[in-house]
Amino acid sequence: MIEYPRPRPETQPVNQYDAYRSTHRRAPRQPAIRLPHTISELTGPLYGHNPIGETDNDLTRHFPNPPQGERIIVAGRILDEEGRGVTNAMVEIWQANAAGRYLHSRDNHPAPLDPNFLGAGRTLTDADGNYRFTTIKPGAYPWRNHHNAWRPAHIHFSLFGAGLLSRLITQMYFPNDPLLPLDPIVNSIADPDAQARLVSAFDIAITEPEWALGYRFDIVLRGRCSTPFEESAG
Amino acid sequence: MSHIPSASQTVGPFFNFGLTTNAALGNLAGPGVEGERIRLSFRVVDGDGAPTAGDAMIELWQADTAGRYPHPLDPHGCEAGVFHGFGRLETDLNGCCTFETVKPGRVAGPGGSLQAPHINAMVFARGLLKHLHTRVYFAGDPANADDSVLALIPEERRSTLLARCSETDPAAWSFDLVLQGERETVFFDV
Numbered sequence: 555m556i557e558y559p560r561p562r563p564e565t566q567p568v569n570q571y572d573a574y575r576s577t578h579r580r581a582p583r584q585p586a587i588r589l590p591h592t593i594s595e596l597t598g599p600l601y602g603h604n605p606i607g608e609t610d611n612d613l614t615r616h617f618p619n620p621p622q623g624e625r626i627i628v629a630g631r632i633l634d635e636e637g638r639g640v641t642n643a644m645v646e647i648w649q650a651n652a653a654g655r656y657l658h659s660r661d662n663h664p665a666p667l668d669p670n671f672l673g674a675g676r677t678l679t680d681a682d683g684n685y686r687f688t689t690i691k692p693g694a695y696p697w698r699n700h701h702n703a704w705r706p707a708h709i710h711f712s713l714f715g716a717g718l719l720s721r722l723i724t725q726m727y728f729p730n731d732p733l734l735p736l737d738p739i740v741n742s743i744a745d746p747d748a749q750a751r752l753v754s755a756f757d758i759a760i761t762e763p764e765w766a767l768g769y770r771f772d773i774v775l776r777g778r779c780s781t782p783f784e785e786s787a788g
Numbered sequence: 789m790s791h792i793p794s795a796s797q798t799v800g801p802f803f804n805f806g807l808t809t810n811a812a813l814g815n816l817a818g819p820g821v822e823g824e825r826i827r828l829s830f831r832v833v834d835g836d837g838a839p840t841a842g843d844a845m846i847e848l849w850q851a852d853t854a855g856r857y858p859h860p861l862d863p864h865g866c867e868a869g870v871f872h873g874f875g876r877l878e879t880d881l882n883g884c885c886t887f888e889t890v891k892p893g894r895v896a897g898p899g900g901s902l903q904a905p906h907i908n909a910m911v912f913a914r915g916l917l918k919h920l921h922t923r924v925y926f927a928g929d930p931a932n933a934d935d936s937v938l939a940l941i942p943e944e945r946r947s948t949l950l951a952r953c954s955e956t957d958p959a960a961w962s963f964d965l966v967l968q969g970e971r972e973t974v975f976f977d978v
Contacts, residue, residue: 560977566793566795567918569916569918569920576915579834579967580968581968586975588976589921589976589977593862594851597861600859604810633791634791635792648805656805657805658804658805660802710799710806718908718978722793724795724796739798
């Protein structure tokens, strides 16, 4: 059986975080009610997506011509709380292009769209929990949260693990980005170590000669195996 | 060695080209799946009553009509196939989206009890740094009276978890998802 200890609060963002303006009218004000984990929470979606296509994890090959920008490889492992690789985890990513512009009708940042870049991809982890994407390094972009607000370059990650409680949507950042300490979305996480774990690391072993720099980004999903003799929570 | 789960970050406003391009995920139960077919419509509003126009996403997870999840941890689980139990849609400019599914059966609860029919829902949106967990129950279902999860909720707030059936169409159910303010939906700490 897998059990899901509650994360330490300081390692996760709080929803009522004033410096991120969009929370003001959207973050719930009533305290959340603590839910014992029943079969509804311990199970979760494993299927229901379309089959993965051959180029779904290579965002530079979605069009006949390559996109503009710095080609990079982003790879890592999806782990559970015991450090075991999560097999067959669905990993979906989406991001801005090299100029910091999303392929979205309501992104009005005056930076060019790239006709050769969609900016979305997905893959399944292998038997050891490994995943790998080839993409373009996204640009930073301005947003209207406060005066002169800029999001650090980031790639959005969406993950499905063993059960409903391992569901995670997060963002991957790049090392040594001077915008990181200024970003309210990063700063909504109180624990500096938990912030740092969202920053990828340059990795020469992932880097491909004459081709692309590599970044390592490991993600830990909720869930750990209990011994067969332990009762599951709830 | 214990690893600490990675922190959540907001889905942001621009997720749709990455996450919600597959409209087929609005149907949790394909053709031929047994059960009472329903359409479940959500309307998501913020603390001002304004709809989450195009920048919120709802994911659903539910059991089939016999109360079986298509998952190996369910000892009575069903095969994943035309019933996959998972749905995902973005909200439109009016904060709305509509899923097609079958009404779920009762699943096991604590201490040998049965839970009332419910659908597990998660809300992701610009302005939510962590997604929210809630449950959709069905107004008028007699099993609601002894559901162990509903019993955890102060009585005056329980009705926020009830989907309402249309007076003219018994297959049409609607659920108001109020992120903040009066009639704020009950969200769970999981």
